[in-house]
Amino acid sequence: MGPVKMIKTTQTDFDAIVIGSGISGGYAAMELCTKGYKTLVLERGRAVAHGEYPTATMDPWELPHEDRVPQAEIATHYHKQDRLPWWVRQANKHWINKDDEYPYQEDERFDWIRGHHTGGRSLMWGRQCYRWSDIDFEANKKDGIAIDWPIRYADLADWYDYVETFVGVSGQKENLKQVPDGVFLKPFPLNCAEQHLRETVAKKFPDRIVTPGRVANLSEYKPEVHKGKRGQCMSRDRCWRGCPFGAYFSSQSATLPVAEETGNLTLRPNSIVQEIIYDAASGRATGVRIKDAVTGEQQEISARIIFCNASTVGTTAILLNSRSEAFPNGLGNSSGELGHNLMDHHYGMGASGILPGLEDTYYSGRKPTGFYIPRFTNIDEETKRADYLRGFGYQGEARRITNAPEGVVGSALKDVIFKPGAYSVRMTCFGEMLPYHENRMYLDFSKTDQHGMPLITFDAKLRENEHKLRADGVKCAVEMLEAAGCTNITSYNNATAPGACIHEMGTARMGHDPKTSVLNKWNQMHDVPNVFVTDGACMTSSGTQNPSITYMALTARAVDYAHKQILAGAL
Incomplete structure (x- = not known):
C-alpha cells in the first residue's frame, strides 16, 4: 500500500x-475520502501494507511441520481458534488472534475467529459474493419472525452494481430470483466433473442449479x-495467505490505496477504540476515546460523523461500552436490542463421493472457486416446506x-502420484x-482483558429450526451426488457452534421502528444520527448467501446518504 500517514497526538479533529x-471499513474510508472528507481509520491491530504477506510465495515444503501448527502451540495460543481443525495453519496463523491475548467468554459455545491487523478478514475471507433478493429482505415479515427489514432489493440493486464493478466479481448469469445476477467478470469455469454434476443434477432436479462460484478474484x-494495487488472478489457490498480485479484493489491494491517493486518508494502527463519546446537549457523538495498544496512551479524537466497521462483534462491543447518563446500556440502545439477534450461517454438514469415469480428462491451475448451488427450498409456494423455515445453499x-x-x-x-485417480x-x-x-452477546464488566476492556461474552446456539433444516x-x-453417479458417498452432520462459519451478523439491527431496532434504513442510528453501522452488526436476518458484498453495498449507500445529509445541513 505504500507509506501511510500515521498520527499519534498531533491531529485530533477529522x-x-x-x-x-476490514471489508466494510476499507470501503467506507474510500467512499468518504473520494468525497473529500478528511478521514481517520482506526485499526486496533498492527499495520500490514499490501505485499507484506509472509507466506504468500512459499511452497508447501517450505512451511514448517508440513503446514501444521504443533499441538503445544495450539494449546497455548489457539485453543479456541483451532476448534475447526483445518483453520489454523503455518500458512495463515499470523492473521489469527491468539486466544491467550484476546480472550472471550461463552455461556454457549461460540467460535469467534478473527484477526487484528490492517485489512482484518479482508485478507482471509472466502471471497464468495452473492446478492440478496427480496426473498431474503421480505422473509421476516412473511414468516412473522423478528422484525421487518426496512429495505428491499430495489434499494440496493444499483449499489450492488456499483460495488461489484469496482470489486471485480467473476460469475455466470443464471437468471435466478433467489440469487440475482450481478455485474460479472468472466467466470472461473466448472471443470469437467463439476460440469457433469451440473448437467446430471439439472435432469433430475431442475430447480437445483450448479453454477461456478461467484468470487471476488479478478478473472x-x-x-x-x-x-488500487491489483492484477489478474494466477489461480494459485493461496488466497488466505494474502495475494501479492492483488488479484482478489482486499482493503490492502483495493480500497485503502484508492483512499490514500486522495490525500484525505489517515490510518492509525494499534488504536483500540474504548468508546464513542456522546454529547447529550447536541444529541450527537462528538468523537471517540482510544488507547494505543503499544504505549497505553489514551486520547480523544473528534469528528463530524462516525462509521462503525469493527466487525459485528467488535462494533457492538464498542457501542455497549459507550455508556452515558443518556444511554446507560450502550450508545443508541434505547430499544434494548443492542447485542441481541446474533446470527451466523451454520455448516459442518454436507456430503462427498467419488465420480467414476472422466479419467482421461484433467484441468489446469488451481482455480480460486468451485461450484455453488443456490437455495432451492422455501422460495415460493411450490418449494415451501412444512417442517422448517428458510433454506440453505452449497459450496463445493x-x-x-x-x-x-x-x-x-x-x-x-513418483510413478503413482503422477497418475491422477478418479474425481472426488x-x-x-x-x-x-x-x-x-x-x-446474544454482552459485556462482562467484572472482568477485563489486557487493555482494560470488559470481556465479550456469547450466549447463542442453534435451535430446532436449524436442526431440521440441517437434516x-x-x-x-x-x-x-447420487444423481451424478457418484460412488462411496459419505455424508456428515456435525452441528457446529455459531461463529464457525465466520459470517456473524446481527446485534445492532436495522428496522423501521426505533423501539425495536438500533438503525434506520440508511444504517444510521435512530438515537444518534451521526453514527452509522455498516458491518455485519446491521443485519436483520442472515439469508443463506455469503454477506460481504451486501456489507459493501450498504456501506457505499450509507456514505452517499451521509454526504447528502451533510450538504443539506442535516448532519
Missing part, C-alpha cells in the same frame, strides 16, 4: 472517523476499473485425487439461522 479497516483485470468442488499406497517410496512413489466431489451445506432475540440439507446433498 471530518469522519471509520472504526475498523479479468481492467486497470481503469479495478483501481471436484478435484482429481491421487492414490499413493502406504509404504511406497522413491521412483515408485464434495459439497458443504450453508444454512440460514433465524434471528432469535435470545441469541434436509444433508439429505439433498446425497441425492445430488
Whole structure:
C-alpha cells in the first residue's frame, strides 16, 4: 500500500472517523475520502501494507511441520481458534488472534475467529459474493419472525452494481430470483466433473442449479476499473495467505490505496477504540476515546460523523461500552436490542463421493472457486416446506485425487502420484439461522482483558429450526451426488457452534421502528444520527448467501446518504 500517514497526538479533529479497516471499513474510508472528507481509520491491530504477506510465495515444503501448527502451540495460543481443525495453519496463523491475548467468554459455545491487523478478514475471507433478493429482505415479515427489514432489493440493486464493478466479481448469469445476477467478470469455469454434476443434477432436479462460484478474484483485470494495487488472478489457490498480485479484493489491494491517493486518508494502527463519546446537549457523538495498544496512551479524537466497521462483534462491543447518563446500556440502545439477534450461517454438514469415469480428462491451475448451488427450498409456494423455515445453499468442488499406497517410496512413489485417480466431489451445506432475540452477546464488566476492556461474552446456539433444516440439507446433498453417479458417498452432520462459519451478523439491527431496532434504513442510528453501522452488526436476518458484498453495498449507500445529509445541513 505504500507509506501511510500515521498520527499519534498531533491531529485530533477529522471530518469522519471509520472504526475498523476490514471489508466494510476499507470501503467506507474510500467512499468518504473520494468525497473529500478528511478521514481517520482506526485499526486496533498492527499495520500490514499490501505485499507484506509472509507466506504468500512459499511452497508447501517450505512451511514448517508440513503446514501444521504443533499441538503445544495450539494449546497455548489457539485453543479456541483451532476448534475447526483445518483453520489454523503455518500458512495463515499470523492473521489469527491468539486466544491467550484476546480472550472471550461463552455461556454457549461460540467460535469467534478473527484477526487484528490492517485489512482484518479482508485478507482471509472466502471471497464468495452473492446478492440478496427480496426473498431474503421480505422473509421476516412473511414468516412473522423478528422484525421487518426496512429495505428491499430495489434499494440496493444499483449499489450492488456499483460495488461489484469496482470489486471485480467473476460469475455466470443464471437468471435466478433467489440469487440475482450481478455485474460479472468472466467466470472461473466448472471443470469437467463439476460440469457433469451440473448437467446430471439439472435432469433430475431442475430447480437445483450448479453454477461456478461467484468470487471476488479478478478473472479479468481492467486497470481503469479495478483501481488500487491489483492484477489478474494466477489461480494459485493461496488466497488466505494474502495475494501479492492483488488479484482478489482486499482493503490492502483495493480500497485503502484508492483512499490514500486522495490525500484525505489517515490510518492509525494499534488504536483500540474504548468508546464513542456522546454529547447529550447536541444529541450527537462528538468523537471517540482510544488507547494505543503499544504505549497505553489514551486520547480523544473528534469528528463530524462516525462509521462503525469493527466487525459485528467488535462494533457492538464498542457501542455497549459507550455508556452515558443518556444511554446507560450502550450508545443508541434505547430499544434494548443492542447485542441481541446474533446470527451466523451454520455448516459442518454436507456430503462427498467419488465420480467414476472422466479419467482421461484433467484441468489446469488451481482455480480460486468451485461450484455453488443456490437455495432451492422455501422460495415460493411450490418449494415451501412444512417442517422448517428458510433454506440453505452449497459450496463445493471436484478435484482429481491421487492414490499413493502406504509404504511406497522413491521412483515408485513418483510413478503413482503422477497418475491422477478418479474425481472426488464434495459439497458443504450453508444454512440460514433465524434471528432469535435470545441469541446474544454482552459485556462482562467484572472482568477485563489486557487493555482494560470488559470481556465479550456469547450466549447463542442453534435451535430446532436449524436442526431440521440441517437434516434436509444433508439429505439433498446425497441425492445430488447420487444423481451424478457418484460412488462411496459419505455424508456428515456435525452441528457446529455459531461463529464457525465466520459470517456473524446481527446485534445492532436495522428496522423501521426505533423501539425495536438500533438503525434506520440508511444504517444510521435512530438515537444518534451521526453514527452509522455498516458491518455485519446491521443485519436483520442472515439469508443463506455469503454477506460481504451486501456489507459493501450498504456501506457505499450509507456514505452517499451521509454526504447528502451533510450538504443539506442535516448532519
